[in-house]
Amino acid sequence: MDLTFSDEELAFRDEFRTWLADNPPPPDPGEVADEARNAWRAAWQRQLYEGGWAAPGWPAEYGGRSATLTQSAIYFEELGRARVPLPLNVLGLLLGGPTLMVWGTDEQKDRYLAPILSADEIWCQGFSEPDAGSDLASLKTKAVKDGDDWVVTGQKVWTSAAQYAKWCMLVARTDPDAPKHKGLTYFLMDMEQDEVQVRPLRQITGEAEFNELFIEEARIPDENVVGGVGNGWKVALTTLMNERAGLGFTLQIRLRQLLDDLIGVAAERGLLDDPRYADQLAELHARCEAIRLMAWKGLTDVERYGQPGPEGSLVKWLWSDTNQQATQLAADIVGADALVAGTTWSYELLRARGNSIEGGTTEILKNIVAERVLGLPRLKPATA
Amino acid sequence: MDFGLTDDQRDIQRTARELLADRASPERVREHAEAGRHDDGLWTELRELGWPGIAIPEEHGGQGLGGVELAILSEELGRAVAPVPFLPSVMAAAVIEAAGSPEQRERWLPGLAGGELVGAVAAATDGAAGLVPSGADADLVVLVEDGSARVVTRDEADMEAVAAIDPTRPAARVAAPRDAGEPLAGDVAAGVARALVAVSAELVGVCDRALDMTVAYVKERKQFGTPVGAYQAVSHRCAQMLLDTEIARAATSEASWTADADPDRLRECAALAKATASDAGRSVTASAIQAHGGIGFTWEADVHWLFKRAQIDAALLGGAKEHRARLARFVGERAAVRV
Numbered sequence: 001m002d003l004t005f006s007d008e009e010l011a012f013r014d015e016f017r018t019w020l021a022d023n024p025p026p027p028d029p030g031e032v033a034d035e036a037r038n039a040w041r042a043a044w045q046r047q048l049y050e051g052g053w054a055a056p057g058w059p060a061e062y063g064g065r066s067a068t069l070t071q072s073a074i075y076f077e078e079l080g081r082a083r084v085p086l087p088l089n090v091l092g093l094l095l096g097g098p099t100l101m102v103w104g105t106d107e108q109k110d111r112y113l114a115p116i117l118s119a120d121e122i123w124c125q126g127f128s129e130p131d132a133g134s135d136l137a138s139l140k141t142k143a144v145k146d147g148d149d150w151v152v153t154g155q156k157v158w159t160s161a162a163q164y165a166k167w168c169m170l171v172a173r174t175d176p177d178a179p180k181h182k183g184l185t186y187f188l189m190d191m192e193q194d195e196v197q198v199r200p201l202r203q204i205t206g207e208a209e210f211n212e213l214f215i216e217e218a219r220i221p222d223e224n225v226v227g228g229v230g231n232g233w234k235v236a237l238t239t240l241m242n243e244r245a246g247l248g249f250t251l252q253i254r255l256r257q258l259l260d261d262l263i264g265v266a267a268e269r270g271l272l273d274d275p276r277y278a279d280q281l282a283e284l285h286a287r288c289e290a291i292r293l294m295a296w297k298g299l300t301d302v303e304r305y306g307q308p309g310p311e312g313s314l315v316k317w318l319w320s321d322t323n324q325q326a327t328q329l330a331a332d333i334v335g336a337d338a339l340v341a342g343t344t345w346s347y348e349l350l351r352a353r354g355n356s357i358e359g360g361t362t363e364i365l366k367n368i369v370a371e372r373v374l375g376l377p378r379l380k381p382a383t384a
Numbered sequence: 385m386d387f388g389l390t391d392d393q394r395d396i397q398r399t400a401r402e403l404l405a406d407r408a409s410p411e412r413v414r415e416h417a418e419a420g421r422h423d424d425g426l427w428t429e430l431r432e433l434g435w436p437g438i439a440i441p442e443e444h445g446g447q448g449l450g451g452v453e454l455a456i457l458s459e460e461l462g463r464a465v466a467p468v469p470f471l472p473s474v475m476a477a478a479v480i481e482a483a484g485s486p487e488q489r490e491r492w493l494p495g496l497a498g499g500e501l502v503g504a505v506a507a508a509t510d511g512a513a514g515l516v517p518s519g520a521d522a523d524l525v526v527l528v529e530d531g532s533a534r535v536v537t538r539d540e541a542d543m544e545a546v547a548a549i550d551p552t553r554p555a556a557r558v559a560a561p562r563d564a565g566e567p568l569a570g571d572v573a574a575g576v577a578r579a580l581v582a583v584s585a586e587l588v589g590v591c592d593r594a595l596d597m598t599v600a601y602v603k604e605r606k607q608f609g610t611p612v613g614a615y616q617a618v619s620h621r622c623a624q625m626l627l628d629t630e631i632a633r634a635a636t637s638e639a640s641w642t643a644d645a646d647p648d649r650l651r652e653c654a655a656l657a658k659a660t661a662s663d664a665g666r667s668v669t670a671s672a673i674q675a676h677g678g679i680g681f682t683w684e685a686d687v688h689w690l691f692k693r694a695q696i697d698a699a700l701l702g703g704a705k706e707h708r709a710r711l712a713r714f715v716g717e718r719a720a721v722r723v
Contacts, residue, residue, distance in 0.1 A: 001452055001641045002386045009385075070385065263719045272716040275709070282708035285715050286635070286660055293634035297387040304386055314627050363616075369626055370619035374599050379614040 003296075005074070012071045013078060019051055020082045034208075038088060038164050045087035045119040054117050055093045057246065062101065062109070063117045069303045073249045073296070080253030091161055092116035092123030094246060096169055099239045103186070103227035112167070112188070124165035126156040126189065126213060127236065134364045136171075137180045137233060141215065143172040143187065150174070150187065150220045156213040158358075162198045163211060165191050169239060170220075171232045184232030188224040195219070205350045206341075248315060252291050255323050258348060259284055262326060266333050280329055287322040291315055310373045317365045320355035327352040387637060389452070396453055400460035403429075408464035410686045413552065416467040417689060420551045422521055423467045427499065436473050437497025439578075440481065444493035451578060451643025455585035455636060462589025462697075465689045467552040469502045469518035471586050475579035475701075476503025476526045479533050482575030483568035492524065492535065504556075505579060507701055512559040517696055519556025520545040526568070527560060528701065533572045536565030550692035577654035578643055580701055584636040584654075584661035587697050591629040591664050594672035594690045598622060601676055612677075621675055625668045632657070632664035652714045659707035665694035 005013065025044040029036050048054045057072035058064025067075065079086065087093060097116045100108055115121035132139035141154025152172055162168070168189040175183035189196070195218035200208035227235035263272070263281055271277040298311030327349040331338040338345035356362040370376040389397065407426050416423045430436065439454040440446025447453075454474060461470050477496040480503075481489060495501030504522035506513035508529045516525055524537045541560040548555040568575075599622060602613030612618050639653035669691040673680040680687050698704070 001389065001637065002645070003638060003641055004645075005385060260719070260722070263715055264722065267716060267719040272712060272719070278712035278716075279705060279708050282659070282711040282715065285711055286656055286708070287631070289638075289656055290631040290634050290660065293638055294630060296385055297634060300385045300387060305388060310626060310630060314630055318627060318631070363620075366620040366623040367616070369623040370613075370616075374595075374619075374622055374626060375603075376599065376613040376619045376622060377603060377611045379610070379616065379619075 005070070009068075009070055009074060012067070013074045016053060016056075016075060016078050017082075019053060020078060020084065023047060023051055025084050034163065041085050041088035042119045042122075044085055045089055048087055049118050054087060054119075055097065058093075058097060058113075058117070059101070062097070062113045069299055072246050073299055076246045076249035077253050080250040080257070083257070086247075086250065087119065088161075089116055089119045089122045090247070091125055091165075091169075092121070092167075095125060095239045095242050096123040096167070098242045099169070099186075099235060100226065102238050103231075103235045107223070108188075108226065115166075121166040122161055122164055123167045123169065124159050124161040124191070125239070126159055126162075126168045126170040127239075128158045129155055130157050134361060136236070137184070139171060139173065139184070141170070141172045142176065143174050143185060143220070145174075145222075146219075148222050150185075150222065150225075152187070152189065152215050152218045152220060154215050156215070157201070157210070159198075159211045159213050160209050162191065162213055163200065167191065168196075168213070169226075171236050174229055174232075178230065181233045182230060184236070185229050186226045186232040186235035187220045188226060189215075189218060189220050190224075193218055204353060205347055248295055248319070251319060251323075252288075252295055252315075255291070255319060255326065256288055258323070259288055259326050262330050262333060265330075269333070271333060277329075277333060280325075284322060284326050284329065287318060287325075291319050291322065294318070310369065313365055313369045313373060316360065317356075317362050317369075320352075320362060323355050324352045389456070393452060393456060397456045397460065400457055401463070403433075404460055404464040404466060408461075408466040413465050413467055413689060414686065417551045420547065420554055421467075422469055422518070422554065426466065427468045427470075430468060430470065431499030434497075436470060436477075436499040439474065440477055440493050440497040444481075444489060444497055446493070446497040451581055451640045452637075454578075454582055454643075455640035458582045458585035459589035459592070462586035462693070463593040465552055465590070465593075465693050469504070469521060469553060471582060471697075472504040472516075472518040472522065472553065473499070473502055474582055475505040476524065476535075478578035478582065479505060479526045479528070479572065479575035480535065480568060482578065483533055483570035483572040484535075485569065488535070488566060488568065495523075504558075505701065506558065508558075508560075511562060511564070512557075514557055515546060515548055515696070515699075516556050516558050517548065517550070517553040517700065519543060519558055520554035522556065525558050525560075527558070527565070528572065528576060531572060533568045533575070534560075534565040535568065536560040540564040548692075548696060550689070550696045552689065552693065553696070555696075573651055574647065576701060577639075577650045580654040580658045580707075581636065581639045581643055581650075583697050583700050584632065584657035585640065587661035587665040587694060588629065588633050588636050590690050590694050590697070591625070591632060591661075591668040594669045594687065594694075595622070595625045595629055597687060597690075598625065598672045598675045605677070612675075618675055621671050625671050628664040628668050632661040635660045652711070655707040655710040655714070658702065659704045659711060662698035662704040662707070665698045669694040 029040050056065040056067040060066045129139045143150040143152045170187045170189040174185040197214040199212045201210045294311040295315050302308050330345045334345050437446030442448040501523045502521050504516045504519045505526045506516040508527040543556045546557050605612050636657040639657035642650045642653045672687045679685045
């Protein structure tokens with residue numbers, strides 16, 4: 001056991017920390033229209049890109065730094081610690097690029113990877129549908145071959161970045177007669193066509209991070225199939241496995257900062273000596289520490305021993321639960337400000353409700369833990 | 385960063401688990417629990433293997449290994465609910481080693497390392513401790529009170545056997561007059577922290593066993609034609625048991641590592657370990673009883689020994705709330721620095 005970073009890892013961290021200090025993002029434009037905000041985040045990604053820091057985890061041949069898993073996690077921790085925004089094309093960098101590296105043809109890698117890195121082309125993810133959420137493989141969007149093209153019709157939901165994305169990672173049903181996991185194909189769909197309509201979904205915070213996609217006979221050339229026709233489920237799993245990997249370390253640090261801010265407010269108000277609050281704050285601190293330790297254990301066990309422990313399925317559950325508890329406690333400690341619309345605390349309180357739903361609901365995560373980690377029997381799904 | 389055990393540590397873990405599966409079988413634990421006495425045969429065997437002295441320096445007759453090795457053995461003995469005074473003895477030794485004078489260490493540690501002496505430990509109020517695990521057989525008790533500690537021997541204190549809900553480590557009530565025994569003038573907090581890591585590790589072992597037994601049971605037990613473990617009301621409870629156990633395990637392994645590698649952080653990490661392990665011990669073993677249904681409430685099922693051991697350990701040297709209060713002070717000190 002050695003719970004310290006190696007000299008190389010510390011050097012990597014210090015290099016990025018120094019770079020961040022020397023190259024801060026342009027000033028936050030504040031409350032402006034979405035386009036201006038996105039332009040700001042795109043400029044920030046280009047700055048990272050020019051410094052060689054857009055995706056250190058990518059192999060050097062594709063413009064990354066061939067960073068180890070640990071170094072990548074350090075990178076995301078440092079982004080969180082510096083309180084800078086994530087690069088605009090986070091879905092392309094974390095999901096799209098790595099999926100293409102596994103499943104893409106050489107032509108696809110040549111064509112798509114560089115503009116992901118430079119933020120010239122933004123990516124979004126068209127997986128979920130109104131009737132296919134946790135049960136993703138039951139999706140209904142269909143793609144029919146027509147000459148050298150596929151013609152796609154259907155509806156997608158929870159598509160973040162769709163308003164400004166150029167490419168959509170789209171999973172559609174290409175064989176309606178095959179079993180539900182077998183008849184799917186993974187496409188790259190050009191978002192810049194009239195057959196794809198984007199409608200923002202206003203969420204409980206009032207903002208619109210997500211969209212609905214209405215796809216009416218959109219065309220996708222055959223060369224934009226990723227991983228082969230009928231192989232879409234496997235390709236989608238590659239994307240989903242990348243979903244929580246690096247980002248978790250940024251989220252974990254952000255929770256730590258939120259809790260530290262809350263502890264700061266409690267200290268100012270003399271509430272740290274009040275057992276009603278001290279006990280709960282200490283409990284949240286303990287959970288935060290457990291998240292940090294379990295996240296690192298999960299990652300380094302894979303890196304060192306090639307063997308993931310149970311942590312992977314537990315950390316996201318514990319993080320979302322803890323973030324919700326922390327933002328809820330803030331309503332008691334901060335007081336009225338935490339309930340005034342537009343304050344950071346009220347925003348966090350509302351936004352946190354999404355944590356236990358997005359990227360796998362807590363209920364689904366518990367099923368995964370029960371079935372795959374503990375080996376409990378599956379409950380047979382009710383027949384439709 | 386590496387959370388794994390070394391090959392030597394894995395050997396210790398595997399050997400301990402194999403030995404205890406054989407020598408501390410559920411039948412044998414039950415036999416001693418019902419008789420309300422330690423398993424002297426097992427204790428003799430563990431003494432011959434040098435277990436009580438695993439973390440005591442070689443100069444005092446121990447094996448001179450570290451906090452991680454001590455946690456490994458504590459966890460395995462917790463898994464087995466072994467009816468031996470190992471944990472109370474190693475906790476007493478940890479405080480004496482950290483806080484005793486050279487003479488005190490030389491007087492007590494070789495006996496504790498070899499197991500000729502049985503030690504026990506408890507938090508005291510006005511010199512009295514209401515429930516000292518293994519106290520019925522203890523030759524000496526380390527009483528911790530208001531940040532200081534002293535060793536009292538059997539003839540210096542009033543020690544009266546008391547039947548604890550966990551009969552696998554026959555307990556005593558201890559009351560010592562104000563001037564009885566010998567104060568330990570050194571770093572009591574460091575010794576208590578090492579002791580807390582050991583009891584936290586035992587709790588992790590108790591949780592792990594409770595979860596194993598529960599998973600095995602709910603896979604087998606059928607109602608409405610289906611294993612009950614397929615129902616989410618049951619399977620999600622099991623998932624929660626795993627989460628609680630893993631939280632405690634993460635905190636405890638960090639603390640066991642800091643014991644030797646980063647002693648400046650040991651006190652805080654030990655408080656974190658004991659807070660999470662005390663909570664996990666209670667909730668996981670309670671869930672084990674619930675998930676076993678009616679059979680879990682019977683004397684003949686073995687899950688109650690785990691629940692009872694967890695209750696005693698959770699309270700030993702302070703429960704979760706007390707350690708969270710300490711954590712709040714550590715966190716508050718850092719907040720004050722930031723302001």
